[in-house]
Amino acid sequence: xxxxxxxxxxxxxxxxxxxxxxxxxxxxxxxxxxxxxxxxxxxxxxxxxxxxxxxxxxxxxxxxxxxxxxxxxxxxxxxxxxxxxxxxxxxxxxxxxxxxxxxxxxxxxxxxxxxxxxxxxxxxxxxxxxxxxxxxxxxxxxxxxxxxxxxxxxxxxxxxxxxxxxxxxxxxxxxxxxxxxxxxxxxxxxxxxxxxxxxxxxxxxxxxxxxxxxxxxxxxxxxxxxxxxxxxxxxxxxxxxxxxxxxxxxxxxxxxxxxxxxxxxxxxxxx
Ligand SMILES: C[S@@+](CC[C@H](N)C(=O)[O-])C[C@H]1O[C@@H](n2cnc3c(N)ncnc32)[C@H](O)[C@@H]1O
Numbered sequence: 001x002x003x004x005x006x007x008x009x010x011x012x013x014x015x016x017x018x019x020x021x022x023x024x025x026x027x028x029x030x031x032x033x034x035x036x037x038x039x040x041x042x043x044x045x046x047x048x049x050x051x052x053x054x055x056x057x058x059x060x061x062x063x064x065x066x067x068x069x070x071x072x073x074x075x076x077x078x079x080x081x082x083x084x085x086x087x088x089x090x091x092x093x094x095x096x097x098x099x100x101x102x103x104x105x106x107x108x109x110x111x112x113x114x115x116x117x118x119x120x121x122x123x124x125x126x127x128x129x130x131x132x133x134x135x136x137x138x139x140x141x142x143x144x145x146x147x148x149x150x151x152x153x154x155x156x157x158x159x160x161x162x163x164x165x166x167x168x169x170x171x172x173x174x175x176x177x178x179x180x181x182x183x184x185x186x187x188x189x190x191x192x193x194x195x196x197x198x199x200x201x202x203x204x205x206x207x208x209x210x211x212x213x214x215x216x217x218x219x220x221x222x223x224x225x226x227x228x229x230x231x232x233x234x235x236x237x238x239x240x241x242x243x244x245x246x247x248x249x250x251x252x253x254x255x256x257x258x259x260x261x262x263x264x265x266x267x268x269x270x271x
Pocket of ligand 1: 002003019020048049050051052053054055069070071072075093094095096110111112113116117118
């Protein structure tokens with residue numbers, strides 16, 4: 001059965017505001033893979049579990065047409081309302097029943113989404129939809145996060161780890177697939193030609209306010225918020241206070257850098 005943790009309109013709004021697009025190094029890994037495989041058809045890319053569309057936008061400059069799909073109506077409504085390139089469109093549908101013809105897709109992606117899917121049914125769709133010489137890229141942000149700010153990086157990283165560990169006690173069991181660096185997803189991909197890259201580090205500059213918003217976009221935080229609203233809100237407030245004190249600043253607009261580790265499973269359909 002589908003896991004429906006991204007249905008709330010408030011969650012979708014937090015998502016649209018604070019989730020960032022796949023960053024430079026992850027993008028480079030995917031583009032280099034297409035080059036390595038000498039992909040020369042760029043008609044259709046499908047971005048499955050696209051959320052509010054940040055990832056779908058990035059594909060727009062490489063493909064004639066990009067379709068972002070998601071099971072959550074609230075996420076797709078946010079995606080449609082946000083400014084997006086003219087060749088990107090959105091559809092509400094499950095990853096396990098994608099409304100595209102057999103062998104019609106040049107690149108199928110899922111960014112921080114595949115762990116939520118019914119893996120065997122989704123993999124059947126990957127196999128059915130990819131054109132010969134088509135590729136798939138299934139990536140995720142891992143639970144490894146570091147914070148960089150002047151000489152306070154170690155202490156800040158310790159704080160964010162502590163907060164994250166508390167929040168992730170509320171994680172759905174499918175998040176184990178992320179903790180295992182998508183090993184299960186890699187093993188289930190029904191293609192001979194495949195690889196898994198686990199050490200993609202991306203550096204994301206952001207303000208303390210954005211960092212707090214990013215944390216609140218995590219599904220375990222949303223579960224915590226529903227179960228214990230006061231405790232969840234005070235966890236975030238205390239975390240922000242500790243981060244500001246450690247940085248020795250008072251403004252939430254102060255910039256720091258988040259370093260995230262991404263994992264990407266790549267596959268090529270030879271025939
Ligand atoms: C963590 S968000 C990632 C969104 C976006 N790709 C990004 O990188 O910001 C995961 C998304 O997967 C969607 N999702 C979960 N299960 C799904 C399913 N079975 N079919 C389609 N989408 C699904 C959720 O609704 C949510 O929008």
